[in-house]
Amino acid sequence: MTTTLPDDGELSRAFSAGSEAALRAVYDRWSPLVHTLALRALRDAMAAEDVTQQVFVKAWRRSGSFDPARGPLGAWLVGITRNCIADALTERARQAPTVEPTIVAETAAAPESPFDLAERALVAGELDRLDEEPRRVMRLAFYEDLSHREIAERLQIPLGTVKSHIHRSLARLRTRLEVIE
Known part of the structure; x- marks a missing residue:
């Protein structure tokens, strides 16, 4: 079913x-x-x-x-x-x-802290919702701590594309993760 x-x-x-x-x-x-x-x-x-x-x-x-x-x-x-x-x-x-x-x-x-774990798990879940290329860019930026230039070189995409993916992805994540306590 x-x-x-x-x-x-x-x-x-x-x-x-x-x-x-x-x-x-x-x-x-x-x-x-x-x-x-x-x-x-x-x-x-x-x-x-x-x-x-x-x-x-x-x-x-x-x-x-x-x-x-x-x-x-x-x-x-x-x-x-x-x-x-x-x-x-x-x-x-x-x-x-x-x-x-x-x-x-x-x-x-x-x-x-369980609060840190909860926030990390929520962010990871939200990253998984991104399209494939922005998700790869964000993971390299946050989990491997690569610079924009290093990400562009590793993924063989233009530097401007990397910056755009990061900017748009952060905006989406911010919108989805805003919680009024």
Whole structure:
């Protein structure tokens, strides 16, 4: 059985209107990202499943307050995910036995913030939505830290094209990732 998911705008409007079918589509589209963020932050599959469930229950309960004009649905869900992860980490810390702080500081490297992980995963997801050539340009610029000229040489495309791809891609990413907290 093949189903086509509605575009983000249509899905966002249906979700904010309280459509149960939209909830299913939102879950299908965004639960892998939510679960991955939770799993990376919590390093516990059961806790990640709990957070994923909490995120979608909270999102459904607050669906009427979601305004598609204020930002993308995925970013709104990542915001809820960040809060649920923070709550889970707080609860875990509260229940953990107390350990001498100096020992912890000496033996454990600080884990990456779940907020940083969430933002990185969201940006990576948005990069994947770009067309092939702009996506390659952006990945070389951000992940390999190449200059515009180096990207042009590696991809054998004009320098002006590289600059245009980066400018347009950043504008698209900025628009899609704006979230009003």
